[in-house]
Amino acid sequence: METILTTTMPDLVSPIRISIQGCEYLVDFGQGVNPRFHRVNKEKHCSCNTPSCPAIDAVREYLLDGGQRAPDPLPPCPICGAKVSRDPKWDGKYTHELGWRCSQGGVAHFLQQKMERIRKNWQEHPFLIPPTPGYPGVRRDEILTYEDLLPVYRKAAAEGYDPAA
Ligand SMILES: [Zn+2]
Numbered sequence: 001m002e003t004i005l006t007t008t009m010p011d012l013v014s015p016i017r018i019s020i021q022g023c024e025y026l027v028d029f030g031q032g033v034n035p036r037f038h039r040v041n042k043e044k045h046c047s048c049n050t051p052s053c054p055a056i057d058a059v060r061e062y063l064l065d066g067g068q069r070a071p072d073p074l075p076p077c078p079i080c081g082a083k084v085s086r087d088p089k090w091d092g093k094y095t096h097e098l099g100w101r102c103s104q105g106g107v108a109h110f111l112q113q114k115m116e117r118i119r120k121n122w123q124e125h126p127f128l129i130p131p132t133p134g135y136p137g138v139r140r141d142e143i144l145t146y147e148d149l150l151p152v153y154r155k156a157a158a159e160g161y162d163p164a165a
Protein backbone atom coordinates (compact mmCIF):
# COMPACT_ATOMS: atom_id res chain seq x y z
CA MET A 1 0.00 0.00 0.00
CA GLU A 2 1.41 3.32 -1.01
CA THR A 3 -0.12 6.69 -0.50
CA ILE A 4 1.03 9.81 -2.22
CA LEU A 5 0.64 12.77 0.03
CA THR A 6 0.28 16.25 -1.30
CA THR A 7 2.64 17.99 0.99
CA THR A 8 2.50 21.33 2.68
CA MET A 9 6.28 21.52 2.76
CA PRO A 10 7.15 24.12 0.15
CA ASP A 11 10.80 23.25 -0.38
CA LEU A 12 10.07 19.74 -1.59
CA VAL A 13 9.74 19.16 -5.29
CA SER A 14 8.54 15.59 -5.40
CA PRO A 15 5.52 14.38 -3.43
CA ILE A 16 6.15 12.43 -0.24
CA ARG A 17 5.37 8.76 -0.53
CA ILE A 18 4.35 6.86 2.56
CA SER A 19 4.04 3.11 2.73
CA ILE A 20 3.72 0.62 5.54
CA GLN A 21 6.70 -1.56 6.19
CA GLY A 22 6.27 -4.06 9.00
CA CYS A 23 4.97 -2.04 11.95
CA GLU A 24 6.50 1.20 10.72
CA TYR A 25 5.84 3.86 8.14
CA LEU A 26 8.37 4.25 5.38
CA VAL A 27 8.53 7.85 4.27
CA ASP A 28 10.13 8.53 0.91
CA PHE A 29 11.01 12.18 0.33
CA GLY A 30 12.10 11.45 -3.21
CA GLN A 31 15.35 12.02 -4.96
CA GLY A 32 17.24 15.12 -3.94
CA VAL A 33 16.51 14.75 -0.26
CA ASN A 34 19.18 13.23 1.92
CA PRO A 35 18.45 10.92 3.60
CA ARG A 36 15.70 10.04 1.18
CA PHE A 37 14.04 7.28 3.24
CA HIS A 38 12.86 7.68 6.83
CA ARG A 39 11.19 5.02 8.93
CA VAL A 40 8.76 6.33 11.52
CA ASN A 41 7.56 3.95 14.21
CA LYS A 42 4.41 4.04 16.34
CA GLU A 43 6.23 5.89 19.12
CA LYS A 44 6.64 8.75 16.62
CA HIS A 45 10.35 8.16 16.45
CA CYS A 46 12.12 8.53 13.14
CA SER A 47 15.03 6.32 12.05
CA CYS A 48 17.10 9.44 11.33
CA ASN A 49 17.03 10.25 15.09
CA THR A 50 15.92 13.83 14.51
CA PRO A 51 13.18 14.57 17.07
CA SER A 52 11.50 17.12 14.82
CA CYS A 53 11.93 15.16 11.59
CA PRO A 54 9.40 16.25 8.92
CA ALA A 55 8.75 12.55 8.24
CA ILE A 56 6.94 12.38 11.60
CA ASP A 57 4.70 15.26 10.56
CA ALA A 58 4.15 13.64 7.18
CA VAL A 59 2.97 10.43 8.89
CA ARG A 60 0.69 12.40 11.21
CA GLU A 61 -0.83 14.18 8.22
CA TYR A 62 -1.17 10.89 6.36
CA LEU A 63 -3.04 9.35 9.31
CA LEU A 64 -5.28 12.39 9.77
CA ASP A 65 -6.03 12.06 6.08
CA GLY A 66 -7.38 8.56 6.71
CA GLY A 67 -4.24 6.71 5.69
CA GLN A 68 -4.01 3.05 6.59
CA ARG A 69 -2.49 2.38 10.00
CA ALA A 70 0.56 0.19 10.38
CA PRO A 71 -0.06 -3.00 12.38
CA ASP A 72 0.77 -2.86 16.08
CA PRO A 73 4.14 -4.33 16.98
CA LEU A 74 4.07 -7.67 18.72
CA PRO A 75 4.96 -7.90 22.41
CA PRO A 76 8.46 -9.28 23.09
CA CYS A 77 9.10 -13.00 23.20
CA PRO A 78 7.57 -14.43 26.42
CA ILE A 79 10.38 -17.00 26.65
CA CYS A 80 13.47 -14.80 26.39
CA GLY A 81 12.23 -11.22 25.99
CA ALA A 82 13.85 -10.72 22.58
CA LYS A 83 12.14 -9.02 19.66
CA VAL A 84 9.76 -11.11 17.61
CA SER A 85 8.50 -10.73 14.06
CA ARG A 86 5.28 -11.88 12.45
CA ASP A 87 5.28 -15.26 10.77
CA PRO A 88 1.89 -15.90 9.13
CA LYS A 89 2.93 -19.52 8.52
CA TRP A 90 2.31 -20.13 12.23
CA ASP A 91 -1.01 -18.34 12.50
CA GLY A 92 -3.48 -20.45 14.46
CA LYS A 93 -5.95 -21.89 11.99
CA TYR A 94 -8.61 -22.36 14.63
CA THR A 95 -7.53 -20.04 17.42
CA HIS A 96 -6.72 -17.04 15.16
CA GLU A 97 -3.60 -16.57 17.25
CA LEU A 98 -0.97 -14.62 15.32
CA GLY A 99 2.14 -16.60 14.46
CA TRP A 100 5.58 -15.14 15.14
CA ARG A 101 9.22 -16.10 15.35
CA CYS A 102 11.71 -14.94 17.96
CA SER A 103 14.83 -13.08 16.81
CA GLN A 104 16.85 -15.22 19.24
CA GLY A 105 15.04 -18.54 19.45
CA GLY A 106 13.14 -18.58 16.16
CA VAL A 107 9.94 -20.54 15.82
CA ALA A 108 11.02 -22.82 18.67
CA HIS A 109 10.19 -20.07 21.18
CA PHE A 110 6.79 -19.56 19.59
CA LEU A 111 6.02 -23.25 19.86
CA GLN A 112 7.44 -23.42 23.38
CA GLN A 113 5.14 -20.69 24.71
CA LYS A 114 2.23 -22.24 22.83
CA MET A 115 2.84 -25.66 24.35
CA GLU A 116 3.37 -24.19 27.80
CA ARG A 117 0.13 -22.29 27.54
CA ILE A 118 -1.74 -25.37 26.41
CA ARG A 119 -0.18 -27.47 29.16
CA LYS A 120 -1.06 -24.88 31.80
CA ASN A 121 -4.58 -24.65 30.48
CA TRP A 122 -4.87 -28.42 30.54
CA GLN A 123 -3.58 -28.56 34.11
CA GLU A 124 -6.04 -25.93 35.23
CA HIS A 125 -8.92 -27.37 33.29
CA PRO A 126 -8.21 -31.07 32.93
CA PHE A 127 -11.70 -32.00 31.90
CA LEU A 128 -13.27 -31.15 28.58
CA ILE A 129 -16.45 -32.76 29.81
CA PRO A 130 -16.63 -33.15 33.57
CA PRO A 131 -17.54 -36.55 34.93
CA THR A 132 -21.09 -37.10 36.06
CA PRO A 133 -22.54 -40.09 37.88
CA GLY A 134 -22.32 -42.97 35.44
CA TYR A 135 -20.15 -41.00 32.95
CA PRO A 136 -16.36 -40.83 33.33
CA GLY A 137 -15.97 -37.47 31.57
CA VAL A 138 -13.39 -36.64 28.96
CA ARG A 139 -9.97 -35.36 29.97
CA ARG A 140 -8.04 -33.11 27.64
CA ASP A 141 -4.88 -35.16 27.94
CA GLU A 142 -6.69 -38.19 26.55
CA ILE A 143 -6.85 -36.28 23.32
CA LEU A 144 -3.89 -35.35 21.25
CA THR A 145 -4.79 -33.12 18.36
CA TYR A 146 -7.33 -30.48 17.63
CA GLU A 147 -8.86 -32.69 14.94
CA ASP A 148 -9.40 -35.29 17.64
CA LEU A 149 -11.02 -32.64 19.73
CA LEU A 150 -13.67 -31.61 17.24
CA PRO A 151 -16.20 -34.38 17.95
CA VAL A 152 -15.63 -33.84 21.66
CA TYR A 153 -16.20 -30.11 21.30
CA ARG A 154 -19.40 -30.84 19.44
CA LYS A 155 -20.53 -33.27 22.11
CA ALA A 156 -19.58 -30.81 24.82
CA ALA A 157 -21.48 -28.02 23.11
CA ALA A 158 -24.50 -30.27 22.69
CA GLU A 159 -24.43 -30.89 26.43
CA GLY A 160 -24.05 -27.23 27.23
CA TYR A 161 -20.36 -27.11 28.19
CA ASP A 162 -17.89 -24.66 26.81
CA PRO A 163 -14.59 -26.57 26.52
CA ALA A 164 -12.67 -23.36 25.92
CA ALA A 165 -13.90 -21.74 29.13
ZN1 LIG B 1 13.61 11.27 9.77
Ligand SMILES: [Zn+2]
Pocket: 077, 078, 079, 080, 081, 082, 102, 103, 104, 105, 106, 109
Ligand atom coordinates in the same frame (compact mmCIF):
# COMPACT_ATOMS: atom_id res chain seq x y z
ZN1 LIG C 1 12.69 -15.89 22.36
